[in-house]
Structure formats: structure tokens, C-alpha cells
Amino acid sequence: MSPSPLSPSLLVFLLSLSLYLPTLSPTIAGGDSGELVAEGCQLGTAHPPGYPTFTLLTYLLSSLGSGVRPAYVMNIFSAVCGSLTSSLTTATILKLCTSQASAIAAGLFNTVSPLAWQYHVTAEVFALNNFFVALITYLIVSALLTSLKDTQTRFIYIGAFICGLSLTNQHTSILLIVPGILILIKEAELLKKENYNKLIIAGILFLIGFSTYASMPFLAIWKPHLGAWGDVSNFRGWLNHFRRADYGTFQLFSGGGESVEGFGERTAAYFSDLATKQGGPGVFVLGIWGIASSFVTILGTHPIFTSPTSSKTKKRKLQKHGVGGVTSKEDKSIAYALMYLFGCWLFYLCVFHTLSNLPLSNPLLYGVHQRFWMQPNILFFVFAGVGGAKMGERFGNNIQMIILAIIFVYTVSTNYSKVDLSDDIWFDYYARSVLENLPKNSLLVINYDQQWTSVRYLQECEGVRSDVISINLSMMSYMWWKTKVPIYEGIVNFPGTNYVSPRLKGTGFTWKELLDANIDKFEGGIYLGGNLNYKEDDYLDKYEIVPWGLSKRFTKGGELTTGTGFLQWVDTSREKIHSLTTTFATLPDTTKYDSSTWEWTLQREYWDHVYERTSHLLEIVLREGAEAIPMTHQKKFELLIETAASFELILANDQLKREEDYGLYKNLGLCYMHMIKTDKSLVYSTEHFKDKLINFQGTDLVDSISSYFPVTSVDNQNWRNHATERWSELWGRYLEMDGSENDGSYQSVKSILKAVFQSVEQAQQARRGGGG
Numbered sequence: 001m002s003p004s005p006l007s008p009s010l011l012v013f014l015l016s017l018s019l020y021l022p023t024l025s026p027t028i029a030g031g032d033s034g035e036l037v038a039e040g041c042q043l044g045t046a047h048p049p050g051y052p053t054f055t056l057l058t059y060l061l062s063s064l065g066s067g068v069r070p071a072y073v074m075n076i077f078s079a080v081c082g083s084l085t086s087s088l089t090t091a092t093i094l095k096l097c098t099s100q101a102s103a104i105a106a107g108l109f110n111t112v113s114p115l116a117w118q119y120h121v122t123a124e125v126f127a128l129n130n131f132f133v134a135l136i137t138y139l140i141v142s143a144l145l146t147s148l149k150d151t152q153t154r155f156i157y158i159g160a161f162i163c164g165l166s167l168t169n170q171h172t173s174i175l176l177i178v179p180g181i182l183i184l185i186k187e188a189e190l191l192k193k194e195n196y197n198k199l200i201i202a203g204i205l206f207l208i209g210f211s212t213y214a215s216m217p218f219l220a221i222w223k224p225h226l227g228a229w230g231d232v233s234n235f236r237g238w239l240n241h242f243r244r245a246d247y248g249t250f251q252l253f254s255g256g257g258e259s260v261e262g263f264g265e266r267t268a269a270y271f272s273d274l275a276t277k278q279g280g281p282g283v284f285v286l287g288i289w290g291i292a293s294s295f296v297t298i299l300g301t302h303p304i305f306t307s308p309t310s311s312k313t314k315k316r317k318l319q320k321h322g323v324g325g326v327t328s329k330e331d332k333s334i335a336y337a338l339m340y341l342f343g344c345w346l347f348y349l350c351v352f353h354t355l356s357n358l359p360l361s362n363p364l365l366y367g368v369h370q371r372f373w374m375q376p377n378i379l380f381f382v383f384a385g386v387g388g389a390k391m392g393e394r395f396g397n398n399i400q401m402i403i404l405a406i407i408f409v410y411t412v413s414t415n416y417s418k419v420d421l422s423d424d425i426w427f428d429y430y431a432r433s434v435l436e437n438l439p440k441n442s443l444l445v446i447n448y449d450q451q452w453t454s455v456r457y458l459q460e461c462e463g464v465r466s467d468v469i470s471i472n473l474s475m476m477s478y479m480w481w482k483t484k485v486p487i488y489e490g491i492v493n494f495p496g497t498n499y500v501s502p503r504l505k506g507t508g509f510t511w512k513e514l515l516d517a518n519i520d521k522f523e524g525g526i527y528l529g530g531n532l533n534y535k536e537d538d539y540l541d542k543y544e545i546v547p548w549g550l551s552k553r554f555t556k557g558g559e560l561t562t563g564t565g566f567l568q569w570v571d572t573s574r575e576k577i578h579s580l581t582t583t584f585a586t587l588p589d590t591t592k593y594d595s596s597t598w599e600w601t602l603q604r605e606y607w608d609h610v611y612e613r614t615s616h617l618l619e620i621v622l623r624e625g626a627e628a629i630p631m632t633h634q635k636k637f638e639l640l641i642e643t644a645a646s647f648e649l650i651l652a653n654d655q656l657k658r659e660e661d662y663g664l665y666k667n668l669g670l671c672y673m674h675m676i677k678t679d680k681s682l683v684y685s686t687e688h689f690k691d692k693l694i695n696f697q698g699t700d701l702v703d704s705i706s707s708y709f710p711v712t713s714v715d716n717q718n719w720r721n722h723a724t725e726r727w728s729e730l731w732g733r734y735l736e737m738d739g740s741e742n743d744g745s746y747q748s749v750k751s752i753l754k755a756v757f758q759s760v761e762q763a764q765q766a767r768r769g770g771g772g
Helices: 006-023 035-043 054-062 070-095 100-112 113-117 124-144 149-166 171-186 195-220 235-242 263-279 279-298 313-321 329-354 365-397 397-419 426-436 449-462 477-483 510-520 562-585 598-622 631-653 656-662 662-677 716-736 746-772
Strands: 442-447 469-472 524-530 544-547 552-557
Touching: 006 070, 006 100, 006 397, 035 054, 035 313, 035 426, 035 449, 054 070, 054 124, 054 195, 070 100, 070 113, 070 124, 070 329, 070 365, 070 449, 070 510, 100 113, 100 365, 100 397, 100 442, 113 124, 113 263, 113 365, 124 149, 124 171, 124 365, 149 171, 149 195, 171 329, 171 365, 235 477, 235 662, 263 279, 263 329, 263 365, 263 598, 279 365, 279 397, 313 469, 365 397, 365 598, 426 449, 426 562, 426 598, 442 449, 449 469, 449 524, 449 552, 449 598, 477 662, 544 562, 544 598, 562 598, 598 656, 598 662, 631 656, 631 662, 656 662, 662 716, 716 746
Parallel strands: 442 469, 442 524
Antiparallel strands: 524 552, 544 552
């Protein structure tokens, strides 16, 4: 008889919650977190497949948490769901074995698994999905092991409702639901005529659970609002949204066309992650032990052991290895229940790894793929709990307790610093930086997921910069966008049904036509976060693009690239970059937030925008006809100094560009070359300029370039000598870098550098000859 799971499960819940609450993210994190909470705040429609249960729960809970940021309320909700997941894992294990120590430990192994921990302290659908998966697993095992038909029927009815409800949160739960339904139909004999009524009732309960999907069309009609995904106001639109037709049904990734990893590589990656990160070697061994013990128990029921004619010698040999012997009916039932869970686990891995098309070579997309491993991991932690119990039977309870404690302490101590997201305020800072850098009454068109989700949360849930209209460019490209156009009437002018490529005009509109229709409507200007979906150049005949903080501004040609407008842009754009250092204070630590996290991309994006602004400044300063800009030679020289200093900052602090971007070396060398060519009477001094350099609070970014770029006054001749050395060094590095030979400037740079070296060599030979 298995012990009551209540006390151990409660203990696991409380311990898990005590670990999660101090490490909660204080606001939204990366990924879909911001958008999911934003749609909940306004009862909108999230990206496919819609997540109606999460939306309704967000609306309800954030309404109850008056005065508390909605994101933080939902982060707490995720922590509760995660703690319940571990608690239910413990309860399930205690249905399968009698070792409370092993059941508690395995539940806590799930708690401290770094992947689960990460998603149990942020607002996402995964924590709720994990809870549903753990609950369904518990109900399946309970229904399989009970000997009372009425009790079994009760478990089936509850399970049917939960299965329907879970599908309204995350579709991958169907990979547990399908084999679970088949198992229970067989074991409960629901296809027998006398049990048809039970099957029908279970089906009705399933549909009741699934019925929260009906809220989507109702809310879309009753409460339409700007920025919501899709057209779910009719059955066809709802069905497209439900089956994720915008992305491709049964696919996680809609982009790219490159070759991606197959089933074998994905499965190998799963086992590697499980054995080295999520559970570690100890948990992995215990899980395999738990699975193997079930096979051994079932093998023991084979006729070779039950037949009176079987060889006694053969029996004794196998029993020495734990196979055969006396096997109770309860042991066999438990073994078969474990085998059913093993089948569910294999079913998930086989189907998911066959359908998934996310390229694992991309660290960020690997992280996206990896989070779908939490569901099968829950089942594996059940196996580990059973394996831990077998270890106790084999080596004694004292050894068992010591080993389980060592595994737990090792996992926590190894991962705590990375899973502690109490400092993860980066996307809040990021979205505020985007919005606060825009003038009043601006139009912000966004084509970055990370920018859209974070900006949308601040605007929809916290009311930040409601004067800025933000729209999603990718959303505009779908045919259903035409149903959104009336909602924007009087706010944004759409000159067609949806955003299209110029080659496929039809009833749609191009980017140029959208600019034409709105450039005079928004006095604050039109801004783009990200890149355009389609190749389109004709708008450049009329408009120019200038860097603007973490976005790009589209202006009528020449407004900010000629005359006094350019000099105003120089000062304004510098202020925008400086304002980021005030908002952020510092950038995410890449040793904690590696390239598989969304937070890592913020460091990447920051330096990309600094680079864009610096490159644009250099382009305008060196543009032919730049004399149309009212500035002295000294002012131009100072702008070259600013450009070089900014490039040096990027080179010193952006590892990716330093190692891979040959254009950075070429452009920085170009700065130095033009500075050398300027009038010798011009004064080099950065005393007036040092405060203009980008420097985060409490950091030494400026000092990081002092060896390459003097930031105090120096003798002009010494400066020119330094600039000459730096120029030749940078262009030499440019010529050595992979891919630079394909750059259009490669031959020119090579020729100039060669000519200068030859000239210097000839001059040296002449001096030596004259001295002879």
C-alpha cells in the first residue's frame, strides 16, 4: 500500500515556492512574456494559438492584484504553478513506490531543474502547462492503480476535463493526452457497450474544459482593440488561429528555409541536456534505473518464471539479477503503469522531434526548442523517483538519503546564480528606452518580437506613452489585417488591405504608400523597430532613414541629413544614445544571460544601434557635397573624432563585431585616414568631448579605449603619428578577416595601403641614401 502523498507533496510545494519567490523576475522577461500579459490586461487575442485560458487568468489575477504590476502578479502565478507541478510529481511517485525520501527528492529535482526554474519565475504559458501535465499524469496513474471502478471513473472524468482545459493553454499537452486516453479506454474498458455512457460523459467534460476557446471570438467582437492578433470573430478565422495557420500547422518556426537538424540529432540533444543540465548524471542514472526496474518486474511475470516446468537452475540465475521471483499483483500494476508513462514519454519525444523545425545551431532558437523539453522531463523525474526508491532497497535508506541530498545540493549550487532572475528588469528598461526616446504623437512600427512584446506590455498594462501608436509590421502582412483597418480609422491611415511586397501589389499597400499616407499625420514622426519584410527601394527617392535611439526614423529627403537639420540630428541622436545609458545603467551580464536567452539579444541590439548611428554620422560627414552642411573644418574634424571614438568603443566592448565584422575595421580606419588628411592647423582635443562618449553608470567604457584613443589633450603631431599607426593597423586587420575579400572596397583598401607602405619605404631608402 502506498503512503498518503498529502504531507510530502505539501512539503515539496512549500519548499519549491520558498525557492521560487526570492528569484522571481520583477517584471516581464524575454520571449512572449510581455505580449501574453498585455493581451490578458485587455482581454485581447495573443499570437496563435491564442492561449485563452492564460489570457482569462491574467485578466482575473491582475484585476485582483490592484496596485501590483500585472507582470509580477503573473510571475507569482507561474511560481505557484511550478510548485504545484513538483508537488504533483511527488504525489505521483508515491502512487508507484513507498519511499517518501525519494518522492520528495524527485519532486524537488523538478523544482531546481534550471529550465523549469527559469520558466517558473516568469510569466509564460509553460508553468501552467507543466502543472496540467503533472496533474494529468497523476490522474492517469491513479486511475490505473485503483481497484475501485467508481474511483477509477471519477479520475477519468476529472482527467477528461483537465485534458480539454490544458489544450486551451498549450497544444503540446496533446502528446500526453492522446496516449493517456488510449490507455484509459483500454484499461477501463470504455468501448464496451455497458460503458458507453462513461465515454460520452468523459467526452462532454473534455469539451467543457476546451470551451474557454469560445471566449476568443466573443471577446474579439465585444471588445476589439488595437494590436490584437488575427481575426477570430468568425469560425474560419478562429480555426486558422487555433491551428496556427499563420506559422504553419505542426511547426514551431515559420522563418528560414535552411536545412535543420533531424530526429536523431534532436533526440541526442535532448538526452545530452537531460543528463548534463536539467537533471545531471545522478538524476539521469536514477531515471534509467526506474525505467529498467519496471521492465525487470514485467519480465518476471513471463511464463519462464510462472510455469511449473521451467528450469529451476535458469530461474535461480535470473533471480540473482533481480528478474523473476515472487511478484505481487500490486507490483505488476505499478510496473505496467510505469510502462504506460514510459510509452507516453517516448511518444512525446518521437512526435515532437519529428515535427520540430527550429534550427538548433542558432543558440537563441535552441533555447526556444529546449523549453518544450520540460513536459517529457516531468515524466522522467517520476522515473527518477522510482529509481531512487530502488536504490534505497538495494543500498539502504542512509545511502539513499546521502546520494539524493548530494544531487539536490549540487544542482542548486551549480545553477542558482543563473536561475535567479530577481535582477531581470532588462526588458522593462529596454521598452522604456524605446518609447521615451520618441517625440509626442509618434507612430512606431515594430518588426522585432522582443520589441513588440515588451513595448506592448508597458503600453497596454502600465499605460506608458499612450500617445505613441505602436503597430506590428508582420501582422500587417497577413490577409486578415483588412479586418483590423476599421479599428484604426482616424488613428492610422492604411492605403489598402494589408502590407505587401511591391511585386504583389493587388489591393495591398507598400511601405512607401504607408509612409505617404501617414508622414504628415504624425507630428512626432514615423519610426521603425527592426527591418522591413520585403525588399523595397522606391521609397528612398522621397524618404531618408536616420538612426534614432533603438529605432530608425523615416523623414522626407534631406530634413535631417543636410543643412542645420543634420547638425541638430547629431546632437539629438547623441542624446538618444546617452539616454539609454541612463535608463539601463548597465547591460545584461552575458556570463549569466548567454546567447540562448532573449536578454543576451539586448546587448547585441544596443551595440548594433550605436554602430548604425556612428556609421550614419561617418557617411554624412564624408558625403560628397557635405559642404552644404554649415560647419567649419574644425567642426568636421571634431565629428570625425567623435565617430572614431564611438567606433573604438564598439571595437573594445562588442565581442561579436570585434571578431566577425570586417566593416567595423574598414570604417574606423577610414575615420583615421580622413583625420590625418585634415589641415594640420586643426586642434585635436577631447577635453570638451569626453562627456559625449557613451559610458554606463559605474562602468569604465571610456577608459577601455584609452590605449587606442587618447581622451586627453595631446600634441597634434603625436596625435597624427598615433592616428597613422592606428589606421594602418586597422586596415591591415580588415584585409586579413574572413569574407573581406568579397567586400566592394577590398581592392581599393588593399591598393591604398600598398601604395602608402611603398611610399614610406621609398622615403626611408632616400633618407638612408642621403645619409650615406
